[in-house]
Amino acid sequence: MTIDLKNLTIQNTHEALVRGDFTVRELVEAYLNVIQSRDGDIHAYLEVYADALQQADLAQEIIKSGKSTLLTGIPFALKDNILLKGKIASSGSKMLENYHATYDATAVARLKKEGAVFIGRTNMDEFAMGGSTENSAYGATKNPHDITRVPGGTSGGSAAAVAADMALVALGSDTGGSIRQPASFCGLVGLKPTYGGVSRYGLMAAVSSFDQIGPITKTVTDAEIIFTAIHGKDEHDGTSISETTYTPQRVGKTKPVIGVPYEFLKANSGSEGESGIDRDVLENFNQSIEHFKKLGFEVKDISLPNISNCLPVYYILNFAEVSSNLARYDGVKYGFNKEGKDFKDEYFKTRAAGFGTEARRRILLGTYVLSSGYYDAYYNKANAARTLITNDFHTAFEKVDIIITPTTPAPAFKIGEKVSNPLAMYLEDIFTVTPNLIGMPAMSIPSGFSEIEGKKLPLGIQMVARHGDEKTLFEAGKIFLGEK
Numbered sequence: 192m193t194i195d196l197k198n199l200t201i202q203n204t205h206e207a208l209v210r211g212d213f214t215v216r217e218l219v220e221a222y223l224n225v226i227q228s229r230d231g232d233i234h235a236y237l238e239v240y241a242d243a244l245q246q247a248d249l250a251q252e253i254i255k256s257g258k259s260t261l262l263t264g265i266p267f268a269l270k271d272n273i274l275l276k277g278k279i280a281s282s283g284s285k286m287l288e289n290y291h292a293t294y295d296a297t298a299v300a301r302l303k304k305e306g307a308v309f310i311g312r313t314n315m316d317e318f319a320m321g322g323s324t325e326n327s328a329y330g331a332t333k334n335p336h337d338i339t340r341v342p343g344g345t346s347g348g349s350a351a352a353v354a355a356d357m358a359l360v361a362l363g364s365d366t367g368g369s370i371r372q373p374a375s376f377c378g379l380v381g382l383k384p385t386y387g388g389v390s391r392y393g394l395m396a397a398v399s400s401f402d403q404i405g406p407i408t409k410t411v412t413d414a415e416i417i418f419t420a421i422h423g424k425d426e427h428d429g430t431s432i433s434e435t436t437y438t439p440q441r442v443g444k445t446k447p448v449i450g451v452p453y454e455f456l457k458a459n460s461g462s463e464g465e466s467g468i469d470r471d472v473l474e475n476f477n478q479s480i481e482h483f484k485k486l487g488f489e490v491k492d493i494s495l496p497n498i499s500n501c502l503p504v505y506y507i508l509n510f511a512e513v514s515s516n517l518a519r520y521d522g523v524k525y526g527f528n529k530e531g532k533d534f535k536d537e538y539f540k541t542r543a544a545g546f547g548t549e550a551r552r553r554i555l556l557g558t559y560v561l562s563s564g565y566y567d568a569y570y571n572k573a574n575a576a577r578t579l580i581t582n583d584f585h586t587a588f589e590k591v592d593i594i595i596t597p598t599t600p601a602p603a604f605k606i607g608e609k610v611s612n613p614l615a616m617y618l619e620d621i622f623t624v625t626p627n628l629i630g631m632p633a634m635s636i637p638s639g640f641s642e643i644e645g646k647k648l649p650l651g652i653q654m655v656a657r658h659g660d661e662k663t664l665f666e667a668g669k670i671f672l673g674e675k
Contacts, residue, residue: 205264215308219243232338235355237313269311270364274393282315284318287520297425321616345366346407385632390423390428405418437659446667449491450594493587493590501625505625521541593654595653596653602649622653632655632664635651
């Protein structure tokens with residue numbers, strides 16, 4: 192039988208499985224067939240799990256027993272830095288090319304309990320460093336909408352898998368936009384939860400104070416269903432939060448009030464669109480604001496005085512934490528090893544050969560900003576600025592419920608266009624890094640297309656809400672996209 196994969200959602204898939212329109216095995220086989228036919232060009236997956244059909248049969252038994260949930264039998268793609276017991280998790284790096292996870296990440300364990308099926312692990316920028324999935328040790332992933340372009344990063348493989356109908360949904364991780372940017376580039380919904388909203392236990396650390404696991408889906412409703420299943424307090428993660436950690440109070444009485452930082456957008460628009468935000472992106476964003484107004488949302492101009500400092504502050508803190516987190520990969524205890532004439536020689540050879548260019552760059556810069564004489568000048572000042580930026584958002588949220596911007600300053604760029612220019616690559620994160628800095632939830636939703644060279648490239652808008660207020664993001668997103 193033929194299954195219409197393109198129009199499947201978690202809800203209608205669950206209903207079809209319960210009715211018996213198709214079995215979980217048939218559903219998974221349909222995705223495996225697409226992987227076989229398309230992934231040679233896209234390279235979303237690093238590995239398709241040999242036991243995917245076995246998982247499907249187990250899920251089918253749960254459905255037969257009448258004990259299924261919405262996620263029973265739902266095929267997931269899993270980012271390569273999230274642990275699934277017994278499976279390789281390499282974090283897109285040669286350093287961990289043969290590392291097999293010895294336990295499940297909490298998010299994975301919670302989905303397993305629901306009866307979800309994990310099809311395979313997806314490609315990513317090495318140790319979640321990059322914005323294009325070109326920094327993987329295993330080759331670049333391509334955008335299903337135009338295979339000459341990047342899918343975004345670092346969760347590019349997860350986004351490409353969903354966009355190309357090679358999985359119904361996926362899990363990614365977001366350090367500075369790594370879920371939202373690829374979701375935008377691939378025409379999907381991507382959620383970065385409140386910091387601590389989803390346990391980081393079993394997620395390979397890149398930047399511990401920023402990282403969050405979240406869903407990449409085709410609809411806001413699907414993102415909400417997955418978030419509901421995986422969020423919550425976890426005894427294994429001391430930074431995880433409970434339902435009562437935050438009690439956000441909304442301003443809007445009927446619909447959320449939307450805030451737009453027009454001054455910041457204008458400052459990054461360039462001269463007549465020649466630089467900064469792409470003209471199509473800005474036009475699409477303005478159209479999105481008008482769409483919100485027509486739907487009955489109140490839109491206000493807001494001021495975020497320190498937001499222009501977000502990018503440098505983010506990268507100083509990012510580099511510092513990366514240098515610390517990657518210190519453990521020395522070729523001695525586990526992972527990749529390159530023999531040397533003595534311990535010191537072996538250490539240097541292992542790290543030089545095991546890490547890619549971007550990882551080495553961030554380790555070096557992070558070591559520099561943490562070094563004696565520079566710690567106060569860089570790291571401490573960045574932390575102080577982080578507090579100022581957070582306070583700006585708290586002030587803004589006294590008047591509005593959601594703050595919106597474009598997700599990215601431009602549509603998906605060409606493969607190879609920016610990979611050798613790290614500054615240009617970092618500027619792609621200008622809108623997405625802020626929610627990670629301040630720990631607030633953010634979601635990218637599809638907002639239209641930009642036609643370039645005969646291809647329709649997806650665009651997205653980003654919505655940011657108060658700490659713990661994912662509910663308002665879901666509400667606004669569903670209204671904007673016309674979801675019931």
